[in-house]
Amino acid sequence: MNNSLQFLKRVRFFKSLSDSDIAKIENVCQEKRFEAGEIIFVEGSLGNNFFIILEGSVGIWKGFRTPNQDSRGVFG
Numbered sequence: 001m002n003n004s005l006q007f008l009k010r011v012r013f014f015k016s017l018s019d020s021d022i023a024k025i026e027n028v029c030q031e032k033r034f035e036a037g038e039i040i041f042v043e044g045s046l047g048n049n050f051f052i053i054l055e056g057s058v059g060i061w062k063g064f065r066t067p068n069q070d071s072r073g074v075f076g
């Protein structure tokens with residue numbers, strides 16, 4: 001079993017999946033890097049990606065860049 005498969009097996013959402021199901025997920029995974037401060041997606045956009053943070057952290061905001069913006073958390 002390779003390292004990425006072992007990593008995916010430890011992801012909370014995948015813990016109940018079989019090795020073969022996780023291997024199918026691994027086959028469609030792509031690693032992407034983002035610059036600090038770069039917006040990855042915005043509130044209200046279609047959810048067509050699943051993100052696993054390998055390094056660094058991501059902030060989640062409600063109403064980002066509005067007068068009522070509210071930080072919902074930072075995940076790493």
